[in-house]
Every structure is written in C-alpha cells, then in structure tokens.
Amino acid sequence: MQETNGTLPRLELKLCAPRGFCAGVDRAIQIVELALLKYGAPVYVRHEIVHNKYVVESLRNKGAVFVEELNEVPDDGQPVIFSAHGVPKSIPAEAQRRNMFFLDATCPLVSKVHKEAILHDRREREVLLIGHAGHPEVIGTMGQLPEGTVHLIETVADAKSYQPHSDRQLAWISQTTLSVDDTSEIVRVLKERFPDIAQPHKDDICYATTNRQEAVKFIASQCDALIVVGAPNSSNSQRLREVAEREGCQKAVLLQRAADINWKDFEGITSLGVTAGASAPEILVEEIIEAFRSHFDVVVETIRTATEDISFNLPRELREGVSTTG
Structure with a gap:
C-alpha cells in the first residue's frame, strides 16, 4: 500500500468483544487434548472437532487422527471422540456394537x-x-x-x-x-x-452466536470494512459476515489466516472491524492485526457488547484423569 507523507496511513481497528472461542468449542478441544494426555496417541476424532483448519492441524500434530466415519477406526482400544456439532443416534449405537471407547464432545x-x-x-x-x-x-x-x-x-x-x-x-x-x-x-x-406451534422454552440459537452477531451489528455501520476470522465451512462465521453486510458494512470478508488477505480489498480504508467465529482461536486474530500493522498505523479499540463467563463440564472419564495428567 502507498505510504502517506513517508508514514503509514492511520487505521482505526475496532475489535469486537466477545469474539472467537465459545464454551462449547473450548470444551471440545480440551476433550481431545486431555484424551491424548490420558490415553496417548492416537485418539480418533469423527469429523473435524470444530470447523477450523488451524485447530484441526494443531491437534493432528499432537496425535489426533481425524476420520469421517467409524469404519475408518481400527479396533485398537483407543478413544473415539464425537465432534462438537453432535452426531446421529446411530453413531454411538455403532460404537457400542463394536465395543469402542468413545467420548462425546457434542456442545451441551x-x-x-x-x-x-x-x-x-x-x-x-x-x-x-x-x-x-x-x-x-x-x-x-x-x-x-x-x-x-x-x-x-x-x-x-x-x-x-x-x-x-x-x-x-x-x-x-x-x-x-x-x-x-x-x-x-x-x-x-x-x-x-400455525398459531399453536410449540417452541423452545429458551432460544436454540446459542448465546455465543447471538453475542457475536450483536457485536458485529454494533460496529458494522461504523467501519469501511470488516473481517471475520473463521473457516468457510463454519456456519456461525458465515452468518457474521452476512450480518455485517446487512448492517451496512460495504466490504465484509471471511478469512482463515493473514496469508489470505487481499490487500487491494483494503486500499483507502480508515476504519476496520475485526471479529472471529466461535471456532477461531485468538492467535489467528492477532496474526491478522499484526499483518495490518505492516500496512497501516493501527490504533486498536476493543468494543465490548457482552461479557461471557459460561463453561461446561468435561466428560466424567476425563475429569477423573485431570489431576494425574497435569
């Protein structure tokens, strides 16, 4: 990008809070990591544990083996983990028929x-x-x-x-x-x-999805562009991009990594919003901010619209092992 008068152009970066990992994603990743510590590699995971390539690759490097179906899992007694997205009833039923040891990382x-x-x-x-x-x-x-x-x-x-x-x-x-x-x-x-249709006692759309969308709504019209850090197959990340567009942001893009930035898309902007889908780790947000620092004089302002303090219990088998596995 062109420098202005020998200095980088100023960019006001509005950082959404909350953003990134939700309690369900955090729990699912912990389940894989603790299973690897307690039972050793390999630990099999049916489907991506969460929809994020960086997370999947980091767990793969630690010894997780990702499969799409249980018929890809050998009968070696090692744990099988079901992803945060949940599975049909037929999957645990099949695992039981095969006497597999399985852990369910489905978000509560x-x-x-x-x-x-x-x-x-x-x-x-x-x-x-x-x-x-x-x-x-x-x-x-x-x-x-x-x-x-x-x-x-x-x-x-x-x-x-x-x-x-x-x-x-x-x-x-x-x-x-x-x-x-x-x-x-x-x-x-x-x-x-259908006036008599029954509905949930409490909304099914989760607190994290709602909070991240509300944060984007709050800043979208104030930004020349907005980046959602997340994977293209992540539903909640795609919805964040759509919300930004609907709220008047002229350019809203979904990016997995800083390497995916098309700098021509951001020429001439003076304000940028940044958020992250519920399965995107904070390190990827930091990576994108640092990339913008090399092109702009970045001033970061965190815009907080909600506070999250929710956590979910781990499966009993792993809670019992936490104190002995560190």
Whole structure:
C-alpha cells in the first residue's frame, strides 16, 4: 500500500468483544487434548472437532487422527471422540456394537436441541428444524429421530410453503449457529400460519452466536470494512459476515489466516472491524492485526457488547484423569 507523507496511513481497528472461542468449542478441544494426555496417541476424532483448519492441524500434530466415519477406526482400544456439532443416534449405537471407547464432545447447547426433538416426538408433535441442509449439526439433530420424522426448514419460502405431514401439533427447533434475524423471520411466518406451534422454552440459537452477531451489528455501520476470522465451512462465521453486510458494512470478508488477505480489498480504508467465529482461536486474530500493522498505523479499540463467563463440564472419564495428567 502507498505510504502517506513517508508514514503509514492511520487505521482505526475496532475489535469486537466477545469474539472467537465459545464454551462449547473450548470444551471440545480440551476433550481431545486431555484424551491424548490420558490415553496417548492416537485418539480418533469423527469429523473435524470444530470447523477450523488451524485447530484441526494443531491437534493432528499432537496425535489426533481425524476420520469421517467409524469404519475408518481400527479396533485398537483407543478413544473415539464425537465432534462438537453432535452426531446421529446411530453413531454411538455403532460404537457400542463394536465395543469402542468413545467420548462425546457434542456442545451441551446442541445436546439441548437433541433432547427437545426427542421430547416433542414423545409428545406426538411434528418436528420442524430450522437449519442448513448438510451441516453436521443438522445431520446430528435430524438423526435423533427415525428418518422422515424431522422436517427441515431452511428459508422463509420453506416456512410459507410447508404442509404438515400429519394432524399432530407442530413444534419448531433450530440449529444453534443461525442468523438471529433470519431465524426470527422464519419463526414469524410459522407462527402466523400455525398459531399453536410449540417452541423452545429458551432460544436454540446459542448465546455465543447471538453475542457475536450483536457485536458485529454494533460496529458494522461504523467501519469501511470488516473481517471475520473463521473457516468457510463454519456456519456461525458465515452468518457474521452476512450480518455485517446487512448492517451496512460495504466490504465484509471471511478469512482463515493473514496469508489470505487481499490487500487491494483494503486500499483507502480508515476504519476496520475485526471479529472471529466461535471456532477461531485468538492467535489467528492477532496474526491478522499484526499483518495490518505492516500496512497501516493501527490504533486498536476493543468494543465490548457482552461479557461471557459460561463453561461446561468435561466428560466424567476425563475429569477423573485431570489431576494425574497435569
């Protein structure tokens, strides 16, 4: 970039808080790391533990072996870990049939949605899941009930056209990483069409997703550009980029690493927002800030819109081993 009068151009960098790791992601990573300490390598992980290449590679370097299906796991007695996104009921059932030792790293807030689906079905309700087809969390939630029992609603158009499959009362649940605004619009349509539809006692969209979107909403219109640090297959990261665009930020981009920065995209800016998806480690945020320091005279201001102090318990098998494994 061009320097101005022999000095770097000034850049006001607004750093969202909260950002990055949520309690569910932190717990899932800890489960893999503690399993490696307690049981030794290899530890098998079904699917990416969280959607972040940096995290996956760092765990792979420590001895984690990532697989897509259990048939890739040898019968060697080593632990198998299910990812934070959750799995269909058929997966732990298969692991039990094979006498595998498995640890479930499903985020407790995803498990809450699983329990809601099961409870609605027991109460003879027809279950609608608001979410994105093909996402691991959606596959896991739909897989809590027999095939064809849970019906996916992806868009407002789906909500407008949905025809019940039975005379049962309807109930809706949702993926935890959706856009708060998009989901609200879908729910509005469902309630208009089906006034008696049952809903969660507490929103299914998780606190971390909501908080990160609110932080982006707060700063987006004040920034010439905004960077979301996260992976392209991370739902909550993609939603952050969409929220920034919707709130008036002219250029919102999703980047995995500083090496992915296209500097032409940021020519002439004087203000930049930075946040990170719930599966992106802080080291990647710091990496991007340092990259901008080489092109701008950066002044960082942290904008805090919420405080998070939530933590989740580890599986009992690992809690018992923590004191002896350091």
